Amino acid sequence: MFGGRRGVKRWPRSLLALVALAVMSGCGGDDDGVGPVGADAYTAVIDDFLPPVPSDGSRPVVFLARLGEEPFALDDQVAMIAAVEESYDLRFVDEIDAALDNGDSDAPTRDDGLLLGIGTISTAPPHVVRVEVYRAAGMVDAHKVTLVVRDDAWRVDTSEPVDPEVLVSDE
Numbered sequence: 001m002f003g004g005r006r007g008v009k010r011w012p013r014s015l016l017a018l019v020a021l022a023v024m025s026g027c028g029g030d031d032d033g034v035g036p037v038g039a040d041a042y043t044a045v046i047d048d049f050l051p052p053v054p055s056d057g058s059r060p061v062v063f064l065a066r067l068g069e070e071p072f073a074l075d076d077q078v079a080m081i082a083a084v085e086e087s088y089d090l091r092f093v094d095e096i097d098a099a100l101d102n103g104d105s106d107a108p109t110r111d112d113g114l115l116l117g118i119g120t121i122s123t124a125p126p127h128v129v130r131v132e133v134y135r136a137a138g139m140v141d142a143h144k145v146t147l148v149v150r151d152d153a154w155r156v157d158t159s160e161p162v163d164p165e166v167l168v169s170d171e
């Protein structure tokens with residue numbers, strides 16, 4: 001009915017998408033003008049905990065799990081992988097044991113990887129999230145990370161050590 005008649009002007013899809021994006025960006029957000037907390041914020045957090053890239057050009061394996069939360073949305077997973085894929089093999093796991101050899105809570109991670117557990121970033125300032133880093137059984141660090149938005153980009157502002165709570169073994 002709308003596009004099938006002669007003389008009716010059709011808007012290019014790219015222009016419609018641009019208009020929709022502009023309208024959505026003008027909708028309400030957090031008090032600091034930041035929209036919903038998404039992949040960009042989580043990528044900023046994990047960037048602070050990624051291991052060094054070996055000089056041989058191999059990509060370290062990094063497993064990412066939610067700490068007591070629902071898994072990341074598929075779109076967020078894709079965006080986070082794309083952000084680090086040149087240097088890291090980022091793998092998402094729904095269950096923490098899936099990242100460990102034989103699913104044993106006292107085992108090292110699979111493929112000599114690193115396991116990062118991350119909570120939910122608070123949507124209102126201060127944007128705080130819990131991060132736990134599992135290197136091996138008994139080698140777990142935890143951090144309370146605060147993010148800020150500078151120049152329209154998420155950045156880690158502070159990271160302070162806290163006691164691990166989730167990625168600890170059952171010993």
